[in-house]
Amino acid sequence: MFFCSACDRSYDACHPRWRCDCGNYLLYRNGARFPLDQLGGRPGSIWRYREMLGLENGTRVSLGEGFTPLERAQLMGRDVWLKLDFMCPTGSYKDRGSSAMLSKLKEWGVPEIVEDSSGNAGASVAAYAALAGIRARIFVPQSTSAGKSAQIAMYGAELVKVPGSREETTRAARAAADAGGFYASHNWSAHFLLGMKTVAYEIAEQLQWDVPDFVVAPIGGGSLLCGAWLGFQDLAAAGAISRLPRMVAVQAANCPPVYDAWKSGLDTIPAADKKDTAAEGIAVARPIRDKLVLQSLRESNGIVATVGESCIWEMTEALGHMGVYVEPTSATAAAAAADLIATGVIAPHQSVAILLTGSGLKATDKIVAHYF
Numbered sequence: 001m002f003f004c005s006a007c008d009r010s011y012d013a014c015h016p017r018w019r020c021d022c023g024n025y026l027l028y029r030n031g032a033r034f035p036l037d038q039l040g041g042r043p044g045s046i047w048r049y050r051e052m053l054g055l056e057n058g059t060r061v062s063l064g065e066g067f068t069p070l071e072r073a074q075l076m077g078r079d080v081w082l083k084l085d086f087m088c089p090t091g092s093y094k095d096r097g098s099s100a101m102l103s104k105l106k107e108w109g110v111p112e113i114v115e116d117s118s119g120n121a122g123a124s125v126a127a128y129a130a131l132a133g134i135r136a137r138i139f140v141p142q143s144t145s146a147g148k149s150a151q152i153a154m155y156g157a158e159l160v161k162v163p164g165s166r167e168e169t170t171r172a173a174r175a176a177a178d179a180g181g182f183y184a185s186h187n188w189s190a191h192f193l194l195g196m197k198t199v200a201y202e203i204a205e206q207l208q209w210d211v212p213d214f215v216v217a218p219i220g221g222g223s224l225l226c227g228a229w230l231g232f233q234d235l236a237a238a239g240a241i242s243r244l245p246r247m248v249a250v251q252a253a254n255c256p257p258v259y260d261a262w263k264s265g266l267d268t269i270p271a272a273d274k275k276d277t278a279a280e281g282i283a284v285a286r287p288i289r290d291k292l293v294l295q296s297l298r299e300s301n302g303i304v305a306t307v308g309e310s311c312i313w314e315m316t317e318a319l320g321h322m323g324v325y326v327e328p329t330s331a332t333a334a335a336a337a338a339d340l341i342a343t344g345v346i347a348p349h350q351s352v353a354i355l356l357t358g359s360g361l362k363a364t365d366k367i368v369a370h371y372f
């Protein structure tokens, strides 16, 4: 069933729907319990946890996404965990959500979709749409990295570059969806969010059913942070873990709506004034799922951090020197973790996992422009 995040409506999930009639985003619940005792012999992908992905029948649009390495590394002279989620099939963690969402769209028999994205979600949705045999039109801002645009086109989607801001891209996509084509937005889809929960399941399983004290993630629309938090709660409800991590949401100082709202103790997130940032993947002026973002932070005794442009680039380079090539958006999480370690918020005896979301290969043009 779909449940509205704002009113008391609910809907059968057998029919295509991306939002409530009242205009707010939906959440999916079916009472599934985390399959703790049934994991033996299952695939090393998000489909290991298939009960949790909200599919009614056996439809599965998969490229083997998920079960990415959780590796030990040194940051600020101490051990941290790096979750190498940029090793998903299209080079970003968004494949977790796309696999679940496109499986549902295929189950529904939707023939054509529209999506808007700063690049990674668009590339990911384009890949899984190709796999599902669904036509996709992907709207991106003109400024999107060339690597991401090329990737979208190579997957056979129709690429529409929109002059102007990320928000203007959304408006163009919504207009196209109104004219025909299902609006398959990662910022709205309840199934995309279900796919994101798997990152929490994996971290716990990889740590032999424990969790780190802190989980640090970049935040734009919040699918990753909220999905991970919901996933940890599923694990606790099933008795798979006996404690919960504190979630750390990281924004670019040049686009900090979540940070501003959290600091001011608001219940909703007003649009932020947005300046250019190298962290294009999280340059979201106003997250759609704003209540869920704030609720996840409150429930997890969370922290919101911001990082400046020079810190983002320094950490992109520092990670490279550790053999880890990520795009600047992903480096924000490591930069914030370093800061929290340096200031003692993350104490020496506490463990931390840093979610590394997108491959550096995605942002070659921006990296070249910055360094060469």
Ligand SMILES: *Cc1c(COP(=O)(O)O)cnc(C)c1O
Pocket (backbone or CB within 6 Å): 092, 094, 120, 121, 218, 219, 220, 221, 222, 223, 224, 225, 281, 282, 327, 329, 330, 357, 358
């Ligand atoms: C989309 C994205 C994020 C985070 O986005 P959410 O909308 O908060 O899930 C983080 N890193 C990269 C590289 C991304 O593409």
Ligand SMILES: [Zn+2]
Pocket (backbone or CB within 6 Å): 004, 005, 006, 007, 008, 009, 020, 021, 022, 023, 024
């Ligand atoms: Zn509603």
